[in-house]
Amino acid sequence: MILEGRVWKYAQQVRATDLVPARYDFIKLTDWTECSTHVLEDLDPDFRANVRLGDLIVGGHGFGAGHAHYFQQAFEGPRWIGVGGYLAESFDPIFLLSAIGAGMPCWNVPGILDFVKGADEITCDLTTGTVVNHSAGTTAQYRPVASEVIDVLEAGGLDKLTVQRLGLSAKV
Amino acid sequence: MQMTMTQKILSAASGREVIPGDVINAPVSGVAIHDSAPLGIFDTYPEARVWDPSKIVICYDHFSRVNMALYHQRFRAFAREQSIPPENVFAPGRHGISHQVPGEEGFVLPGTIYAVFDTQGATLGALNCFAFTTLWTTPSVMALGTALVVVPEVVHVELTGQLPQGLTSKDLTFHLHAQLGEDLTGRVLEFHGPGVASLSVDQRLGVANAANNLGAFTMIFPGDDILAEYLRPKVTDPYEFVAPDPGATYAATATINLDEVPPLVSGPHNIEKIRALDDVIGLPVGAAYVGSCSAGRLDDLMLAASVLEGRTIDASVRFVVTPISTEVMREANDRGIIATLVAAGAMVTPPGCGACYSGNLSPLLLGDGERCIATSVSNAPGRMGSKSAEIYLSNPAVVAASALEGRIADPRPYLSRTKKASQ
Numbered sequence A: 001m002i003l004e005g006r007v008w009k010y011a012q013q014v015r016a017t018d019l020v021p022a023r024y025d026f027i028k029l030t031d032w033t034e035c036s037t038h039v040l041e042d043l044d045p046d047f048r049a050n051v052r053l054g055d056l057i058v059g060g061h062g063f064g065a066g067h068a069h070y071f072q073q074a075f076e077g078p079r080w081i082g083v084g085g086y087l088a089e090s091f092d093p094i095f096l097l098s099a100i101g102a103g104m105p106c107w108n109v110p111g112i113l114d115f116v117k118g119a120d121e122i123t124c125d126l127t128t129g130t131v132v133n134h135s136a137g138t139t140a141q142y143r144p145v146a147s148e149v150i151d152v153l154e155a156g157g158l159d160k161l162t163v164q165r166l167g168l169s170a171k172v
Numbered sequence B: 001m002q003m004t005m006t007q008k009i010l011s012a013a014s015g016r017e018v019i020p021g022d023v024i025n026a027p028v029s030g031v032a033i034h035d036s037a038p039l040g041i042f043d044t045y046p047e048a049r050v051w052d053p054s055k056i057v058i059c060y061d062h063f064s065r066v067n068m069a070l071y072h073q074r075f076r077a078f079a080r081e082q083s084i085p086p087e088n089v090f091a092p093g094r095h096g097i098s099h100q101v102p103g104e105e106g107f108v109l110p111g112t113i114y115a116v117f118d119t120q121g122a123t124l125g126a127l128n129c130f131a132f133t134t135l136w137t138t139p140s141v142m143a144l145g146t147a148l149v150v151v152p153e154v155v156h157v158e159l160t161g162q163l164p165q166g167l168t169s170k171d172l173t174f175h176l177h178a179q180l181g182e183d184l185t186g187r188v189l190e191f192h193g194p195g196v197a198s199l200s201v202d203q204r205l206g207v208a209n210a211a212n213n214l215g216a217f218t219m220i221f222p223g224d225d226i227l228a229e230y231l232r233p234k235v236t237d238p239y240e241f242v243a244p245d246p247g248a249t250y251a252a253t254a255t256i257n258l259d260e261v262p263p264l265v266s267g268p269h270n271i272e273k274i275r276a277l278d279d280v281i282g283l284p285v286g287a288a289y290v291g292s293c294s295a296g297r298l299d300d301l302m303l304a305a306s307v308l309e310g311r312t313i314d315a316s317v318r319f320v321v322t323p324i325s326t327e328v329m330r331e332a333n334d335r336g337i338i339a340t341l342v343a344a345g346a347m348v349t350p351p352g353c354g355a356c357y358s359g360n361l362s363p364l365l366l367g368d369g370e371r372c373i374a375t376s377v378s379n380a381p382g383r384m385g386s387k388s389a390e391i392y393l394s395n396p397a398v399v400a401a402s403a404l405e406g407r408i409a410d411p412r413p414y415l416s417r418t419k420k421a422s423q
Helices: A032-036 A068-080 A093-101 A147-155 A158-166 B005-014 B068-081 B121-127 B135-144 B169-184 B194-198 B201-208 B225-231 B298-308 B326-334 B337-344 B396-405
Strands: A002-010 A056-059 A085-088 A106-108 A121-125 A130-133 A138-141 B023-027 B030-034 B056-059 B113-116 B130-133 B146-150 B154-160 B188-192 B218-220 B252-257 B264-266 B274-276 B287-291 B318-322 B371-374 B390-393
Touching: A002 A085, A032 A068, A068 A093, A068 B135, A093 A106, A093 A147, A093 B135, A093 B146, A147 A158, A147 B023, A147 B146, A158 B135, B005 B023, B005 B113, B005 B130, B005 B154, B005 B188, B005 B218, B030 B135, B056 B068, B113 B121, B113 B146, B121 B130, B121 B201, B121 B218, B121 B225, B130 B218, B135 B146, B154 B169, B154 B194, B169 B201, B169 B252, B169 B264, B169 B274, B201 B218, B201 B225, B201 B298, B287 B298, B287 B396, B298 B326, B298 B337, B298 B396, B318 B396, B326 B337, B371 B396
Parallel strands: A002 A056, A056 A085, A085 A106, B030 B056, B030 B113, B113 B130, B154 B188, B154 B252, B188 B218, B287 B318, B287 B371, B371 B390
Antiparallel strands: A002 A121, A121 A130, A130 A138, B023 B146, B264 B274, B264 B390
């Protein structure tokens, strides 16, 4: 499972409601097009106009924390505009499992804040734990992501993996 | 290996000794969903089957004010299609909150892993089990009988002393938040020590309920005589309590002296804005609420009633009480608690999540500029109605006293002639 993209780095804790502010509570509407126009609106007003397909958001400790009511919009909104994944020093564990379950790549990479800076181009192989910083010309080795997680991400989320495991023929 | 309760439960379920950071597909002992849960793959694939119909519990609790009838019919149909036993469907008349009813009805055993769709699923960790929210992955958990878990680190919390009169799990969780802060993030709080015995199971459920708000993964209380007594009339299957090994490794340890917990209030607009009750005394309130999965249990209703007994709430306040479940409402009725609340001027609604979330049917729904004192889960702007309304969270005694005075009030003068109600 390989992520390739440009880094948007926020050294602080990026909470779920930083990714999409709580005032855009789309949990009932699931209008991801509208939701996606508000990604990082408060934390980084430049983000929305400049984000590119595959860009990666890198954050500090406790990424995604906050009330779980706001989790879904915090990975569906960014994903809708092509954000390729989240890497952080550590994640809120419930947010992490929810995002992975939805097929949004993300994982704890302790030390990542020191290894990348904003706008670096990186390649992150979650399966092997190798991260290459093309902008800096450096490579770092982290703990590989468990196969249980890779299985979910490669299937495109838990629902799709579950369908495979139940032996049902895929729809959509 | 010397293990925490978390490690013991997850190791036993997954068949190997686990350490924090390990990833497992953990076999669950049951799954609880509610009346606005997603059915995901079961909608797309009518041929998909739940892994064990007898282990699925469906609780009607939210009563969506937008599409209640649609949702309720949908879950009845789902239960029929999946051969989920009719007695596992807690529809009106037997209903209650999805992370209360499975405990009341004996579906949750110590030492097991229990999955709940609702964000507050950790609540059931009061029953000496590993309970947590599986959110939108819940359809997959129902289909496979396993949940993806990254084994979390554990904080060892030693409880000593006893909560002062009139204080509850609400004050304790705010105190934990203030004392432990970042130490809680992503971790499991495991409680130990002599102070545990001073907390009823109702209060333990109220404490564990706060895991999500505190940023913790879940919480686990130890097994003891009080829990055994709670489980005795409910559980027929054999079970064993889980206890940690003496040399288990913890990410952090803390001691909380319950004697020293002060009356606390959170808000407005931010759960982390925790203040001494004294700092907000006198603020006018027009709405008051006792209920929710945080504090709608018998203990909570009893405490509110002990403040209100023989008194009348201020005419400027609408005071709504929503019991957490039909079982709690029945018990509160039998004990005369409902009569006391109604006599004081409270509006007691059918059980459920009630006013805690603005999407639910509730007469409390807050309007622009209102200020509310509530026992519920969240005080985020808009949570209980208008985004411009202010929500202060406190224990049920503070809510009741505030309803009497029409402003945030100290309940202690009203409690002085009653016995300790929270025990």
